[in-house]
Each structure stands twice: as C-alpha cells, then as structure tokens.
Amino acid sequence: MTQFWLEAQLNVDTSRGPLGDAAYVWFDTLTRALTPAERAELAGLPAATRINPLAEGPQGEPGKLYGLIEVDRSIGGGYPTTERRHLSEEGLEWLRGELADLPKKVTVWIGRFTENGFLGGRLMFAGAWPLRKTPGWLVLDAQVPADRFTDPGFGRAEQQRCLRAVRQAADRLNPSFGQIDYWRDKGNTALERWSTGLARDAQLAIPQTRERLRGYSWLTIASQEVAEKLGGAAAVAATGAFAEVEPLAEGGLWLLATEDFADYGMRAAEAVFHAVAPALPPGMPRQRDNFGEPPTFVVIADPFVVSGPRCS
Template identity: 40%
Template sequence: MNEQFTLEVQLNVEHTAGSFGEIAYRWFDDVSARVAAEARAAVAPFTATVGRPPTPFGPLGEPGTIFGVVQCTRMKTAFESTTTERNASAAGMRWLRTQLADMPAQASMWFGRLDEHGHRSGRLLYLRARRLADSPDWLRLEAYLDEPEFTDPVRGQDRQQRYLEAAWPFADEFDPGFGDIDYTFNGETTFETSLRSPERPRPWWDHTSSVNHCREFLRGYSWLTILPKELAAVVGGAGALTASGAFGQVRQLRHGGLWLLATDDYRDYDQAAVERVFRALAPALRAGTPTQWPRKSGESPQRQVFRDAARTGS
C-alpha cells in the first residue's frame, strides 16, 4: 500500500502586520469559507457548546455526519495548558472571535466526519494559528491536508487552486517573512530538518526560533515559496527568477516580497523541479551541506537537494 503524507501550508506573519487575533480569525474564517464551504454550512446552525455523549467514549452522532470544532489553548505555566472547545458554528465562531481578542498560544479549527463508531475522524480541513514563547513576535498561520487532495486525478488541481487562492490574500496583505507548501516536519521546514545538528546553532534548524531570522535567511524552499522583501534582491529579484525558468509563477507581493510557485500543477513538482528551485534560491539559504536522514515509517520524505547552497553556481 502506498504511503500517504501530510502537506502543510505555512505563513509566518510578524507583529507589525497588525493584531494577531484579528489575523488569526480571518485565517480561520476566510480559508474555511474557500476550502470547506459545505462543511461550514453543515455545522453553522449548531449551538456553540459541543455536545457530549451520554456515556464515556460513546458516539457523538450518526456515522458519516460532518463535525466542526474550534479550540483555544492557553498556557498556565511553561509546561501546563488549558484547552477550551466550541462547535465551528456561527455561534462558535462568535465565541472564537472573543477568545482571539487576547491571542492564545494556539487556536485551531477542525472539520471531519464521524467514523463508524460515531467518533471524530478524518480531515476535511485543519487550520491552526499559534504563537510560540521563543518567537513571540511571530504568528504562524498553518493548514494541514492529505497529499492525495492535491494529487487526485480528478479533483487535484481544483483543490490546489483553492488553497493557493486562500493563502494569497494573507501573503499579499501581511508581508510574511516566510511561507510555503510542503511536507510537514512538526514545525521545521524540510531544509531546516536537513540542517539539524548539535554542531550547528539551534536557530538554524529549530523552528521555535528560526522564524526570528527568516528575513535574513530563507527558511526553506518548496512547491510554493514566499520570499520576503529583504531577500528578493539577494536572488536577483523577480526578473532574474522569472528568467531562471525555475518557476511557473513569479508574482510580486504588495510589500516587496515574492510569491514563487514552482509548477502550475503540484503533480509536476518532481526532483528536477526541486533542483531548479534550489539553484534559483540558493543565495538566500544558509550555508551548510544538508543531511539526508534515514526515514522511519510514516515520516515525510525530505524533498531536497543535498548540496551546500553556498557552493552552488548560478
């Protein structure tokens, strides 16, 4: 059986962009409306309060029923947290907005279907916004999806386009320091994972702090890469990247950054395309030869070029 991997849409937004709570709420509201409109409509009439089964571990409803929940997690101490939850209904979204007025450590939205036992299962949509203690000036906007959504021969391109269209307004308006769509590595980019080593400074590869330096060095490269304005000139600007032939789309963002889509169809993002993107963006990456780690079952592949970016010719 072929392994299925998780893709992550990620944007790193700095505090200067505006209220983190308002940006996070827009992320949940706008992306879910574009990507999971039917699920939003299905749960919209529900009360805010989440119903509980009459018995422990009992069913929440009929198998196949769509559910949607929003959650907020606040830290009580460095190691203790509390999570509150509501339905992602119209009433629940009003609750979410009040909670985000004081931005929690993490907020999330999850739509899926109840399984054969009436328990929550699957992923029609999963969104998250979080602010980490080691990088408090940055908000991470994230979406997670199963790769077959993008590779499906019938619906794949439509799903790709929906996620791209959902991400674009945030990339254009909020001047992100970084953004991408790639396999997920628990916070790190694929490139950062490849640089992980006790012999290298932790901010090079640990996502909790690497985001603090994303305007100095590109965190990674992938099918979609959002390059901050500070690094656009380092790689020659939009004209040079267009001429490189490495990208299907090179789009200027409002504040000077660049939206770089390697191929118009995700299914065409093969190793040759990865190589082209690496060569074009190498001047913005940290120096050092990446390591290809042994991959355990269930882990994402390292879709990378394992050469030192500093030694890559133009």
Template identity: 40%
Template structure:
C-alpha cells in the same frame, strides 16, 4: 502570518482524477491568505516535522556546528532575514525577494512557473504547475535561484521512517552562489 505551512500530498492532491482540482483549491486559498498579510515565510511542501522545513530538519549539526540558524526556534523570528526553506510553493518575505532580484529576475531563471509580488509584501513562487511534478530535478533550480536569501547548508540526507520523501538540494548555498543563474 510570520510563517504558514501546508503539508502535501493528501491522497486527493495526488490522485490522477482529482489532483489538479484539489491542488488549485489549495493554491487559491493559500494565495488569498498570503495576499491579506505581509508574510515572512510560507510553503506548500511534501515535508513538515514539528514545524521544521526540510532545510531546517536536514542540517547536520555535527558537521556544521553553530548552525542553530536552521532551528525553527531561531528562524521563525528571523524569516525576513533568512530563508527557512523552499518547496513546490514558497512564500518569500519582501526583504528576501529584493535580495534575490524580484519577480522578473526569478522568472528569468526558469525555476518557477509563477513568481509574483503579494499585495501586502513578499513574493509568491511556484516551482511547477502540478505538485506531482515537483521532484529533486525541479528543486535544484529553485535552490539555486534562492541562494542569495539562504544561509547554512544541509548535511547528508537522512530519511526518517514513515516520513514523506525529502526533496532538497544537498549543497551549501555559499558554495552554490557561483552557479546561480542570472
């Protein structure tokens, strides 16, 4: 499992009556799978397009030439060295988990409601208890906590017609490193 990706929302996952139960089923299934392998990356996100994460899709290649590292044809094979993206649930490769300080350090940032080592390597990170609570405000501390694992930076927001909203911090990780909670 070099990479796993699940696109939410499904109507059931965001429905006020069924959302919490549906989300819990997805979380359980995804966590069980992640514990079986040594994952390089995974996420449950509101955005997926052609296998790209929001971070990969939103890099402005004209503004940031040479940022091919944000292209999935490059990042999937290097997901143990470069974080592909982040979202409501992010599965971080073990090598990157060490770079950001591990579960205890990540929990101390306040960015996550859950951060734990996976059984066979890597780390499970969940930003909010409920998917419906994951928004731009919740994504900022996640981004800042994961800065040491990231590279490159997104360009200006560009919302594609018919796509779910992109929840992403539009800042270069290198510039945000000084703002990282410790």
C-alpha cells in the same frame, strides 16, 4: 501504505499588526475558501459544544457534519487547559475574543461523524500558535492528505483550491515566509530537517525570515526583503525555475515551482535551489535516513558556495 500529509504554512510577525487578528484572518479565509458549504451549514449552531476529541464513545449522528474550534492555554504551573466551541458564527465570535490574548495554540477543523458516531475524516484542519522562544511571531498552518493532491481524477482541482485559499491569506497577511510541502514534525521545513545545529530549529529560524528563507519547496513564499536580495520578481522569473512568480499584495513573492504538484521532484527542486540560493542559510545539509518519512527534495550543497558572499 504510509499516509503522508501536506502542510501549507505561513509565518507572520507583528509588523502586520496584532497576531490574534492574523490568526482570525487565517481561519476565516480558509474556512470560506476551502469549505464554504460546510461553513454555511454550521453557521447557525450555538457556540457551546459537547464534542471532545479525547472522549470515549460516539459523539454524534453518523454522517453528520461537525466543526470544532479548540483553544489551548497554559495555567499556573504549566498545566494545559482546553476550551472548545462549535465552528459557527457564535463560535467564531467567541474565538475572536479569545485571540485578543493569544493562546498557546488554536486549531479549527471540520469533518463528519463516522458510521459509528465517532469523529471521522477531516475535511479541513488548520492551526495557529505563537513562537515560545521569540514573542511577536506566529505560525499558521493547514494540513491535507497528500493523496488529495496526487489523485489522477481530482488532484489538480484540489491543488488549485488550496493554492487559491493560501494566496488569499498571503495577500492579506504579508507573511515573512510560506510554503506548501510535506508535513514534518514541529513545523520544520525539509531543509531544517536535514540541517545541523541551530539551523534545524524552526523556533530560531522563523524570526530570521525577513532576511532569509527557511527552505524551498513546491510553493515558496518570500518576504519583500528576501525578494530584494534575490533581485526582484523579474530576476527570479528569469531563472526559469518557477511556473509562477507573482508579487503579493502587501509585499513579497509567490513562487510556485511547477503547475502540478506531481511534477515537483528532485530536478525541479535543484532549479529552485539555485534560483534562491542567495537567500538560504549557509551550510551543508546532511542527508538523513528517510525511512517512514515523506519525500524530501533537498539539494546536498552549501548555498554559500553556490551563490557566494550574498547569503552571509
């Protein structure tokens, strides 16, 4: 059975302030909200670490907790260089300094060593990277196995933990766009994956997110500018498409389609599509072969036709 992953993603720009500061807020918020006990256990470790995900052989005591910060940069000629530190207070202080000159990518993850001493299942995984094509924009993401959200025993609690963490970050960062949906290659939304031409390129779509959405999903976060295009919180709530319509602390809207992720399917997606159509990019999506890919809930309709000239 294929294991799919869910991704929480926020897009932020320099209107909020330095992108390095935004990245630090993301990592600090998620580790405190999702893995507070693990962060406390790791806090006293020195910054330096010998853990290397690319190394062969065992790297730690079976069952023991580990936390890792990876900072990737490119040096002359484009060759990548990676530095690693423990996810400890000293390691996070080192990371804060590294973020002053934004790297190519930063990842933070927590897990436990397997019974053979190898790096094991991840308890928390988050990343941050600036856009290559358009300076001034940052992608923040975090990933969890989809079955954590759908487990009949603890799925709802896991959903709420993740939503609370993302909400805390969104209230501080004023994102231009955000979502929780199945992870797709290159950070694309489901709509981008099924679009054609330039509309499929997240690198080009993200700089437009103060004016239009990149897609829609179980959780959709809209910028203040997009919220105004949709008529504001009251108008969006009146569509009946969302279980939650709430303003974010620094502007924008938090739009949760269903209380339970398991209830988000094509019918719910159709309601969300019609509610946000005025802020979607025009064009007819093209359904693709979904074999081996996660579920995709995209309405095959042109939002320009549905909503009229408002989405041009």
